[in-house]
Amino acid sequence: MTVDNDAANRVLAGLRPFPVAITTIDGGFANGLMSLSAGAASIIPEAPRATISLTKYNKTHDMVLNSGIFVMHMLSAADEDVEASLEILMTLGGSSGRDGDKMSKLRTKTGVTGAPILLDAHSYVECRVSGSLDVQESTIFVGDIVAAEVFSEGQRLRIGEAWGKLPADWVAQYDANHEPQLANARARRFGEQA
Numbered sequence: 210m211t212v213d214n215d216a217a218n219r220v221l222a223g224l225r226p227f228p229v230a231i232t233t234i235d236g237g238f239a240n241g242l243m244s245l246s247a248g249a250a251s252i253i254p255e256a257p258r259a260t261i262s263l264t265k266y267n268k269t270h271d272m273v274l275n276s277g278i279f280v281m282h283m284l285s286a287a288d289e290d291v292e293a294s295l296e297i298l299m300t301l302g303g304s305s306g307r308d309g310d311k312m313s314k315l316r317t318k319t320g321v322t323g324a325p326i327l328l329d330a331h332s333y334v335e336c337r338v339s340g341s342l343d344v345q346e347s348t349i350f351v352g353d354i355v356a357a358e359v360f361s362e363g364q365r366l367r368i369g370e371a372w373g374k375l376p377a378d379w380v381a382q383y384d385a386n387h388e389p390q391l392a393n394a395r396a397r398r399f400g401e402q403a
């Protein structure tokens with residue numbers, strides 16, 4: 210039976226509207242990326258967990274796999290904060306830590322795991338990986354939350370609002386960077402002939 214991928218993608222689109230900034234540290238090198246894959250992963254309120262899905266193409270993937278730690282930050286939509294939120298999004302989501310240090314461009318403090326906490330974020334949960342699932346082109350990580358803070362009582366930034374405010378040249382660069390990532394994912398899923 211042929212799958213109606215247009216229907217499938219309509220069902221799946223926009224399920225996770227909040228972009229999150231993921232940071233980690235491995236071997237003394239701090240790095241991070243943007244993700245739209247974050248979710249809650251525990252029904253036990255006194256033992257919360259978070260989940261993220263990272264593409265193997267990205268440096269942060271290997272760093273989280275190796276270190277077993279990540280911090281998931283929400284971004285702020287408040288008028289006075291949105292510029293800093295877009296700066297975080299563009300810095301972490303616009304290039305790879307393979308090409309140089311991104312983290313020193315952002316204001317941080319050190320979390321309990323040693324990973325960097327973004328001081329201009331809306332809020333964060335800091336996690337130690339409790340389980341992971343390898344799904345060919347990416348890994349789904351689940352983490353026990355070991356620290357959390359809310360810096361702002363304002364709204365959290367949604368991806369629709371962020372796309373509308375990002376500069377066109379940054380979006381064009383992001384689209385160009387996405388191509389090799391997609392090719393890498395297809396090769397990992399379907400083999401090198403993909």
Ligand SMILES: Cc1cc2nc3c(=O)[nH]c(=O)nc-3n(C[C@H](O)[C@H](O)[C@H](O)COP(=O)(O)O)c2cc1C
Nearest residue numbers: 242243244245246263264267268269302304305306
């Ligand atoms: C809005 C947005 C959502 C993204 N979602 C994901 C995601 O869920 N998983 C992922 O691995 N990369 C995601 N990316 C791509 C990474 O953030 C991007 O490739 C980053 O440059 C990787 O950096 P690194 O190589 O230093 O880890 C997203 C980027 C943006 C801008």
